[in-house]
Structure formats: C-alpha cells, structure tokens
Amino acid sequence: MAVIHPSAIVDPRAQLADDVQIGPYAIIGPDVSIDEGSRIGAHCVVEGHTSIGRRNHFFQFASIGAAPQDKKYRDEPTRLEIGDDNTIREFVTLNRGTVQDRGVTSIGNDNWIMAYVHVAHDCVVGNHAIFANSTNLAGHVEVGDWVILGGFTGVHQFCKIGAHAMTGVGSVVLHDIPPFVMASGNSAQAHGINSEGLRRRGFSSEAINAIRRAYKTLYKSGLTLEEARNRLQQEAQQAGDVYSHLSVLSGFLRTVTRGIVR
DSSP states (O other): OOEEOTTOEEOTTOEEOTTOEEOTTOEEOTTEEEOTTOEEOTTOEEOSEEEEOSSOEEOTTOEEEEOOSOTTOOSOOOEEEEOSSOEEOTTOEEEOOOTTTTSEEEEOSSOEEOTTOEEOTTOEEOSSOEEOTTOEEOTTOEEOTTOEEOTTOEEOTTOEEOTTOEEOTTOEEOSBBOTTEEEETBTTEEEEEOHHHHHHTTOOHHHHHHHHHHHHHHHTSOOOHHHHHHHHHHHHHTOGGGHHHHHHHHHHHTTOSSOBOO
C-alpha cells in the first residue's frame, strides 16, 4: 500500500502503485497515475492528466502537470507524461500540453532536472539530459538525449536542441542547436563540439574526429545550410563505422525550422 503522509491530500481516483511515497502537504489530483518506486516530496502539487513512471524522485515544492501558460488554453484534457528514473528538484514546474500542438508534454527517462527549472507546454525532452538551475524551456521545445543545459539557459519556443549538445551558463537560445555542438552567449553562438562529453559516453577517437570534421563542414566551409546538409549526408553515407553518429547530425538538419546557432 502506498505510504501517504497524514497531511497530504490525495484524490481517491488517483492511481498509485503500492510502494509510492507521498510526502507532507503534497496534493495529488484525480487524473494522476504514479508508478512503482516513485517519491513525491513535501508540498508538491501533481495535477491534471499526469502519468509518472517508475522510480522518479520529486523534491519539495515542485509543480507538476499544471495548466499551460498559454492564453489559448481552455481547460482541454491535455497531458503530461514522465518516464522512469528522473530526478526533479525543488520548485521545478512541468506544464501539460495544448491542443494547438500534440497535446502532451513528454519527459523521458533518467533526466536530472535541477531547482527552478521550467518546462513549458508541448515540450519533448529525451533521456539522460541535465538541466541546471533556472533553465527555462518555452513552449514546443524539443531536447534530445544526453543534452546538458547550463544554469539560467533560456530556450525560445519551437527551438530544437540535438543529442549531446551543451549550452553554457546564461545562454539565450533563439535558434536550433545541432547535435554534439557546444553553444553559449546571448544570443547563443556555436563554439565547437562537446568532445569531452562524447569521450565520457564512450565515443571512440575515430567518431569524435569524424564529428569534428562534420562541424567544420557545417560552420567553417562557407556553405549554406542546405549545401552543408547535403554534403554531410554524403559524408555520412561514406563514414563506415561512424555512420550512425553523422546520420544523427544530418537527420537533425533536415528538421530545422528556425535556423541553427552560428
């Protein structure tokens, strides 16, 4: 049976796994489901149509599944979906989606989301990401796997951030950041590839060198984005063992709608 502090308010229609822990003064709404091993800290509010997977840890005062901060929202039954093994720190706000988009805000698995982070409506966050304190994602943002966002990073609505990218502290992201790229500044500019992060994740020297050459094609060759995209597609097809990494980059560039950081 779930362990619920006497001061918590849990709607009887909420679906809680047997070993879920609900802390003091937490509030759990009627359309919430929480899977096994998850812990909800003191004073957290979990509301709306929100599903939480296994072994997530929500620290005190988090606001999970609240209505989107969008004037077009009219109480439609949109959702927030959270995967497994995420750490959600103090005062984090995760809003559910809107019917103007896919209707769902999605958080994947094994993400580390630090204090005061805001993830707005219809965002899609992958797996193994780290969002440092006071990072803010506007609506409809897409963040790939293994992304690291430095503290106080602000991301404009509809931007995409590719896998293994990284931003510096205080970055203002107004355009898409391709996979593997490090960016920083206001507004953010590209500053090479996240080579140290790639090494820590087991990328070979061959793969890192291939990604570095691809970065030069994209940023140092004088090619337009379309020309660089076509050349990278050709390089990916000839890349042998590192094909999968270069195809991630070329595939991302086919989805760009706001331009890329320069």
